[in-house]
Amino acid sequence: MIDETTRRLDEGALRALVPRVLAGLVRRGEDFNAAEDALQEALLEALRVWPEHPPRDPRAWLATVATRRLVDARRSETARDRREEASYAEVRPGATEEGDDALFLLFCCCHPALAPASQVALALRAVGGLTTREIADAFYVPEATMAQRISRAKRTLQGRRLDQPGDLAVVLRVLYLVYTVGHAGRVDLAGEAIRLARQLTLATEEPEARGLLALMLLNHARLPARLDSECRIVTLDRQDRGLWDTCEIAEGVRVLESALAEQTEERPPGRYEVEAAIAALHDDAASAEETHWPQVLAWYDDLVALTDDPVRQDPGAVLGRAVAVGHVLGADAGLRETDRLSEVFGERHRWHAVRGHLHELGGDLPAAASAYADAARRATSVAERDHLVRQAARARATEHV
C-alpha cells in the first residue's frame, strides 16, 4: 500500500522530470511533436505503474518508455512520414546545458505562430508535465477539446525550426497568463507558473524574468486573504494582512532587489520589475492606511512611461495610476485621470469599479454606488459581479445612515 502523500510526492517529482527528458529527446534529434506525444504516453503509464512499482532511475525509465513509443510510432508510419525521418539523425543546434532545458522547451512552446491559449496549454504539458486531462480541468473545458487544441498547436509547429533563439518577452507573457488564469480549479496553475518562472530564472540572466517571478510571488502571497470563508472577494484595503504569506513576500522582495540591482542608465527596469515594485509596496504596508502611496505613484509613473501612448497601449497601467493619483492628490484628481480612459475602457467593469472607489474616497457615496452598479452590470465573473453588487448596496446603505 502506498499512502496519498507518497503518491503526490511521486507525481511532483515525475512532473519535474518531464522537461528534462523531453529536451533530451529533442536534442537527440527527435521531432518535437512526436517526442512530446511519446512522452505524454510515457507519463500516463508512469502515473499508472509507479505507485505499485517505483522505478530505480525515474528519468531513465521515462526516456526509455518514450523512446520505445517513438520507435513504435515510426514503425507504423507511412511513406510521407519516412521523408521527415531523413532529418531524424540531425542533432539540432541549440542550448546544450542541462539547466537550460526548461528555457529551451518554453521557447518551443511559446512560438509566436501559436495563439496564446495554445502556448499556455503546450507549455503546461511539455514543461509543466501536466496531463491533457489536468490542463482541461484547469480551464474548465472537456478533455477532448483540450486534446484538440494541443494537437492543432503542434500541427502549427510542424516543420518550423525550433532551434532559433526565441523571444523571451513572449515566454514571460505566457507564464504570466498561466499565473493569472490559475487561481481556481483542481490544478494549482498559479503555483505551476511560479515553479516555471523559478526554473526560467535559473536559465537566463535577464532581470525581467526575475521581475516576473517576484511579481507572481508578491501577488500570490496575498492569495489566502483574497476570499473570505464564504468565497466572497475581499479587496486589498480590507484584507486581513495577518493571512499574507510572509515567506513568499520575503522571497519576492529578495528576487526583485536582485533584478533591480542590475538597472543602468541604458537599461531601466522593465514592466514586470515595476509591477513587482508596486506589489512589494502594498505587501510592505502593515495596514491599508500605511501604504506609501507617493512611492506607488512614482512607480506607476515609470510604468506608463514604458509605452508611447499608454492610454491606448497600456490602459490597465493608466487606470492603476489613477488610483494612486487619487490617494496622493485627491479623489477628483484621480477621477480626472480615469476620464482619459473613458473611450478605450468605458465599457470595462474595472473602469467603473475604480471610479466607484475614487468617488468613495472623496466621500461622494451616491456617485460611488451608481459607479459600482455600472461596474456590476459589466462584470465578467460571478464572484466579481456579486462583489460589485455588494459594494453598491453597501455604499447606498452608508449614504442613508
Next chain:
Amino acid sequence: MPKYLLLKHYRGGPEPHHPFPPMDQWAPEDVEAHMAFLKHVSELLEENGEYIDAQALTPARTWVRYGGSEADPVTSDGPLPETSDLVAGWYMIDVDSHERALELAAYVSSEPGPGGEPLYEWIDVREVMSEAPSDD
C-alpha cells in the same frame, strides 16, 4: 432521467408578480441573504444528485449572422434592445420527472428579495432533448 434547463431572465417573460428594484439598491443584508440562498440551491441540487451545471451570462448581447461570401459578419442589437427577452443564466438539472423540475423551479423562484420577502421571479423551464431515442 430527463434533463431540464431552469432559465433566469434579466427581462422578458410574463408580467412580474410584483415589481422590485435592481439588487444594488437593496439593503446589504438582503443582498447577502439572496446570494446565500442561490449558493444553497446549488449545494442542495448537488446533494440530491440532480445538479449538472449552473452558469450566469453577462447582459451584453450581440446578434450576428453570416454576411455573405467575402463580407464581414452582420451584427445587430436586435429589435427593441431595451425590452426584448434576455436570459441571465441557468441551472441544468437531471431529475426524475417534469413535476420535479417545476418543483425545483418554484423553489428557485422563492429566493429572498428586499425585506427578505420572496421574489416570485418567473423561471423559464425547458426540457433538454435527449441524444438517444426514447424506450417507450
